[in-house]
Amino acid sequence: METFGARLHRAVAERGPLCVGIDPHPGLLARWGLPDDVEGLDRFCRIVVEAIGDRVAVVKPQSAFFERFGSRGVGILESTIRQLRNSGSLVLLDVKRGDIGSTVSAYASAYLDPSSPLYVDAVTASPYLGVGSLAPMFELAAAHGGGVFVLALTSNPEGAAVQRAVGADGRTVAQTVIDEISQLNRGAEPLGSFGLVVGATIGDTGHDLAAVNGPLLAPGLGAQGATAADLRTVFGSALPTVLPSYSREVLGAGPDEAALRAATDRVLGECRAALATA
Numbered sequence: 288m289e290t291f292g293a294r295l296h297r298a299v300a301e302r303g304p305l306c307v308g309i310d311p312h313p314g315l316l317a318r319w320g321l322p323d324d325v326e327g328l329d330r331f332c333r334i335v336v337e338a339i340g341d342r343v344a345v346v347k348p349q350s351a352f353f354e355r356f357g358s359r360g361v362g363i364l365e366s367t368i369r370q371l372r373n374s375g376s377l378v379l380l381d382v383k384r385g386d387i388g389s390t391v392s393a394y395a396s397a398y399l400d401p402s403s404p405l406y407v408d409a410v411t412a413s414p415y416l417g418v419g420s421l422a423p424m425f426e427l428a429a430a431h432g433g434g435v436f437v438l439a440l441t442s443n444p445e446g447a448a449v450q451r452a453v454g455a456d457g458r459t460v461a462q463t464v465i466d467e468i469s470q471l472n473r474g475a476e477p478l479g480s481f482g483l484v485v486g487a488t489i490g491d492t493g494h495d496l497a498a499v500n501g502p503l504l505a506p507g508l509g510a511q512g513a514t515a516a517d518l519r520t521v522f523g524s525a526l527p528t529v530l531p532s533y534s535r536e537v538l539g540a541g542p543d544e545a546a547l548r549a550a551t552d553r554v555l556g557e558c559r560a561a562l563a564t565a
């Protein structure tokens with residue numbers, strides 16, 4: 288079985304270093320001339336998949352925008368995941384789950400067990416009940432070639448107060464998360480399956496990402512103000528493992544599929560240029 292890290296490495300080599308988010312904000316549905324209901328959500332997702340599913344390495348549906356429509360919205364998430372998988376992109380579900388270990392087991396089954404209707408290639412997870420509490424996710428991901436991206440240094444300004452707080456051992460909370468994920472990826476080739484989320488907005492925080500040996504998802508580009516040129520400052524020598532992520536910056540070009548593809552190609556070009564300087 289090929290690991291998620293290997294599959295991601297291959298997808299990025301073939302399609303380029305880019306993740307595009309599917310975030311059907313009410314404002315975007317309106318701009319696309321779609322109703323703010325399940326039919327509008329379905330149409331929005333179908334257009335995005337048709338436009339970019341066969342050209343982007345990773346697509347990241349944001350679960351919140353599906354959950355807000357209840358069970359029918361989750362049904363659209365399931366069908367969107369299926370369509371994305373058929374289009375050849377890897378699916379990273381942005382769902383930021385975390386809980387005590389026994390409950391994390393159920394989250395792991397929901398997203399990382401191939402028999403689940405919500406089965407995806409990778410999920411985002413929250414480490415604030417302790418990185419160790421996410422072990423059931425790591426184990427099921429490893430068993431089935433899946434991946435987990437753990438929040439480390441998020442792109443929002445409020446994250447710093449928690450993530451940069453310093454513990455008794457002198458390390459920040461974020462550095463503890465970084466170090467524990469680095470351990471999980473030790474020796475993995477060509478890339479570990481356990482990633483981190485590090486916002487492109489955060490500047491140089493002095494955190495050491497050099498030993499992670501796993502993918503570094505970088506949201507915050509475009510709508511939140513960061514540019515591809517900021518990636519070097521944030522990631523330094525870890526730049527080659529960065530997976531830049533854009534949602535509204537690309538989605539704002541829709542609903543025209545050619546315009547969505549053009550926006551995707553533009554940001555991919557910017558990211559390629561930024562990462563090539565590594």
Ligand SMILES: O=c1ccn([C@@H]2O[C@H](COP(=O)(O)O)[C@@H](O)[C@H]2O)c(=O)[nH]1
Nearest residue numbers: 349441442486506507510511533534535
């Ligand atoms: O630190 C984080 C973690 C996750 N996100 C998510 O990424 C997208 C960003 O959307 P944009 O439209 O490109 O701003 C969104 O789904 C967030 O929940 C993040 O922004 N920062």
